[in-house]
Amino acid sequence: MKFRKLSHALGAEVCDVDITQPMSEAQFGEIYRAFLDNGILLLRGQRCTREHHIEFSRRFGELDNHDALPRDRNSDYHELLMVTNAPNADGSPGEGRYTGRQWHSDMSFTSHPSLGSLLRAVKIPDVGGDTQFANMTAAYDALSDGMKKLIAGLHGIHMSGTRKIASADVGSQRISEQVRINPPIAQPVVRVHPETGRKALYLGEKVKRFDGMTEEESRPLIEYLNRHATKPEFVYRHQWRQDDILVWDNRCTMHQALGDFDETQLRHMERTTVLGSASGYVVA
Ligand code: OGA
Ligand code: MN
Numbered sequence: 001m002k003f004r005k006l007s008h009a010l011g012a013e014v015c016d017v018d019i020t021q022p023m024s025e026a027q028f029g030e031i032y033r034a035f036l037d038n039g040i041l042l043l044r045g046q047r048c049t050r051e052h053h054i055e056f057s058r059r060f061g062e063l064d065n066h067d068a069l070p071r072d073r074n075s076d077y078h079e080l081l082m083v084t085n086a087p088n089a090d091g092s093p094g095e096g097r098y099t100g101r102q103w104h105s106d107m108s109f110t111s112h113p114s115l116g117s118l119l120r121a122v123k124i125p126d127v128g129g130d131t132q133f134a135n136m137t138a139a140y141d142a143l144s145d146g147m148k149k150l151i152a153g154l155h156g157i158h159m160s161g162t163r164k165i166a167s168a169d170v171g172s173q174r175i176s177e178q179v180r181i182n183p184p185i186a187q188p189v190v191r192v193h194p195e196t197g198r199k200a201l202y203l204g205e206k207v208k209r210f211d212g213m214t215e216e217e218s219r220p221l222i223e224y225l226n227r228h229a230t231k232p233e234f235v236y237r238h239q240w241r242q243d244d245i246l247v248w249d250n251r252c253t254m255h256q257a258l259g260d261f262d263e264t265q266l267r268h269m270e271r272t273t274v275l276g277s278a279s280g281y282v283v284a
Contacts, residue, residue: 001030003038007236010039010135010253019056019245020048028059035060035116036196040133040236040248046120047243050270054079057118057272060247064273068110068160068182071174072096074270083119083257083269095174098163100257102205103134103226105250106273109160109182109206114250115276121244123268128261131238132230136200137252139229140190148190155186156207156222157283186211187280189225193251194277200252201229211283229254251276 002015012034017023023031035041046052054077057063066073066081072095074080085097106114119131140148161178189210191202203225209218237258238246248255261267 001027003034005038006040006042006238009138009234009236010133011042011236011238012038012040013042013044017043019043019046020052023059032060035247035249039135039137039253040246042238043245043247044241045243046245048120050074050077050080053118053120053245053270054272056245057274060118061115061274064107064112064114064275066273068107069178070181071177072099079272081271081273083271085263085267097263098259100131100255101163101259103230103254103256104204104206105136105202105254107250107276108187108202108204109158109185111185111278111280111282113187113276113279115274116247116249116251117271117273118245118247119269119271121240121242121246121269123266124240124242125261125265125267128258129240129267130258130260131240131246131255132258133236133238133248133253133255134229135234135236135252136202136229136254137193137196137198139231139234140199140201142234143228151189151221151225154189155211155280156189156203157184157186157209157211158204158206158280159184159208160206162206183282185280186283191251191279196252198252201225202251203229204254230256 004013063079065078072081082096083099086094088094106117160182161175190199192199207222209215
């Protein structure tokens, strides 16, 4: 199997792979090791069905049925999250059109944050619609010893329903539903990767304050750490091609959809989400 680096910061492309074909345990083992080593993997030209996407994803671990995001999952395949700007059947704007427009790690607002996600580009706009990824292990390593000490015991409170919304009406309904299903949850600001043993920052724009501190007190440090982690040297910007599958490790990367495209054009992506281990605690 051949791999090609995607950027200095993180990521590798897996060349000559076709997920519709049988793959031995040894071959998948190589892919999984590259996933751990590089944080994200790109598989180009995967002309496949939803079943292929789901089956390949299962090799990474048990899949999330997206009970935390019931409005966004496919009604026939609960393992598939629809990340699309396609309008609803009645012509109203789809709710998934602003998914991921802020720095985040998938499902951080739940008690089982995701291990990894596999996003498939089914239809992309003529230009743009890129996604950025940040290497949170490298970002952590680059901090001073003093800062590492300062943040060691901190927990960030991750809020669901912080995404930009389609319309005020649907929005407020959606947000109250989201918060009811997913109460605010405190996650360590520094997480130890269960497989590599490496420490990584775990933050993003869903975090508004640290547990035990006010928003006003927390904001400067949260903003600093997010700004630090998203410096160019820690970031890879992915320009999608149709039939790309991108796999990312949510335990040591975060990402953001840029929305840099003509929104009258269709951008349709489908995501599977691999369940991670339990993390965090619900805050009152
Ligand atoms: C996601 C997500 C970003 C994008 O699917 O988890 O954040 O660019 N998507 O669609
Ligand atoms: Mn996401």
